Amino acid sequence: MIMGTVIIGLTNKKTETAVLGLMKKNGFQTIEFEEGNALIRAARSRNVDLIIIDEEIKGFRTLDIVNTVYAEKICPVILVTSQPRADFTDWIEKGWIFNFINQGVESSELNKMVKGAMIFGKKLVSLESEILKLKKTLADRKTIERAKGIIMEMKHCSEEDAYKYLRNTSMEKKVTIENLAKAIINKFTK
Structure with a gap:
């Protein structure tokens, strides 16, 4: 093994x-x-x-x-x-x-160090992966919030209605809410 x-x-x-x-x-x-x-x-x-x-x-x-x-x-x-x-x-x-x-x-010391380094490395990779995932989630959330603000202003609607619009449109167009939000921001903030 x-x-x-x-x-x-x-x-x-x-x-x-x-x-x-x-x-x-x-x-x-x-x-x-x-x-x-x-x-x-x-x-x-x-x-x-x-x-x-x-x-x-x-x-x-x-x-x-x-x-x-x-x-x-x-x-x-x-x-x-x-x-x-x-x-x-x-x-x-x-x-x-x-x-x-x-x-x-000594070989026993080296063996302990090797195992420790591998455990440390796996934990570090896992933590960094989690951090990247959380950063992406936060960035996506900010993008969605910004797009909701644009929709609320254009349609004169509530935050809840703006989110429903985003959700329904993303399902209809078969794109993620995040990508739809980015497209809205790009289109209306130039």
């Missing part, structure tokens, strides 16, 4: 072998890359749950990879490093990386 898909971009072969072994042992599908551009392309085109990379990946700065993954809401990133830097904490606070680990991390 596959637990999730992990992209691995590690240049230290000893660390890569250890991480790959742990991922496969725990049922994760792994995809390995040595080059940043190919890693980003794969992350964009596949359903990826986690990226584990180090600072030495070729062809793309690690910070740019992390920024791209974060901006496009692809998945969490775990950064493997030989020397932790002070700015890694800033990256975590900004959401750019889930966490960073030293190259010689």
Whole structure:
């Protein structure tokens, strides 16, 4: 049973072998890359749950990879490093990386971190999806309210009658109320 898909971009072969072994042992599908551009392309085109990379990946700065993954809401990133830097904490606070680990991390610690990152990533995607849905609902509501105002003014009717007009017209024309409201606003507010 596959637990999730992990992209691995590690240049230290000893660390890569250890991480790959742990991922496969725990049922994760792994995809390995040595080059940043190919890693980003794969992350964009596949359903990826986690990226584990180090600072030495070729062809793309690690910070740019992390920024791209974060901006496009692809998945969490775990950064493997030989020397932790002070700015890694800033990256975590900004959401750019889930966490960073030293190259010689114990497999039990890495396993906990991987599972935590995947849980965090799924929750984050779910919350962001919910936020987008709520924003759309609010925007649609504002559009409908504005269209109702235009109808009330033109037809000299109540708010309830304006809404009934919108609802009946949308059913008659087989368009959503939101699209009808947008069309009314576009037609009468130029």
